[in-house]
Amino acid sequence: MGIPRLTTIGFDADDTLWQNERFFRQTEKLFAALLADQVQEEVVLAALLEAERRNLCIYGFGIKGFTLSMIETAIAVTGGRVSGDTLARILAAGRDMLAHPIEIMPYVRDTLEHLSGRYRLVLVTKGDLFDQERKLAQSGLAGLFDAVEIVSDKSAETYRRVFSRHGDGPVSSMMIGNSLKSDVVPAIEAGGWGVHVPHELTWVLEHLEPPREISRFREIAHLGELPALIASIEAGK
Incomplete structure (x- = not known):
């Protein structure tokens, strides 16, 4: 047959x-830099990956879920000491990703x-x-x-x-x-x-x-x- x-x-x-993943990587670097005075980059990125893994079944795939995972990670790795200004910059980074040209x-x-x-x-x-x-x-x-x-x-x-x-x-x-x-x-x-x-x-x-x-x-x-x-x-x- x-x-x-x-x-x-x-x-x-x-x-x-x-292109898509390139912009996630760039934002990850920015995210780690925002927390660099409190937590080492490798610790931040490892915690972010675990948050994304946990949250896939809740938020699904995409930038909005990624942004929420960054906020969750920032709160967790700083013991809740992350500033409102830093959270605002994380949200702005997510909005920038949603507006990025194709x-x-x-x-x-x-x-x-x-x-x-x-x-x-x-x-x-x-x-x-x-x-x-x-x-x-x-x-x-x-x-x-x-x-x-x-x-x-x-x-x-x-x-x-x-x-x-x-x-x-x-x-x-x-x-x-x-x-x-x-x-x-x-x-x-x-x-x-x-x-x-x-x-x-x-x-x-x-x-x-x-x-x-x-x-x-x-x-x-x-x-x-x-x-x-x-x-x-x-x-x-």
Whole structure:
């Protein structure tokens, strides 16, 4: 029996289509600097990561949850002695992140334009609804997608639902993204193809070992390589 024809391609957004983690790292540095006269940077950043890990199930992914985690961490690591001025500056840093201009990754527009019309293109992104809608609108890429799904988390069941709603089911679908944990492995578990596009700053909580032994796993250096990869898969290579 041959490989089912690929009809639907899903794309992650943050750090796949546009830069994202870079701004979190910059804000982390600023946050640590605000507390530097009281707590060492490594202590602050370790405490922040643990707060983010705890709070994911409460706040979800995104800048607003990150900002709340910074405030919680500042209070905790200073024993409640953090000043009102420092808290105000943390809030301002979060607002600055929400207003940051979109920086499209290389090859993105050309690749989407090449694939548009040949396949159903679906944006599958997780995080805060308002912020993801803002970034998509500012990116100028919205018109290249046949559907947009902003989800609270990404699991095999998420991809089964999305690719059944907007395509011919997971087996005829491919998911592209920088996160092995969120974009690639669960899409493969759902029955689809998973294509990893590494990003130099992928968040530590998204790290996972590449499933190189799985036949539906692929890895490319950048999105410019995607059309050739798809062609090779469709040729049965």
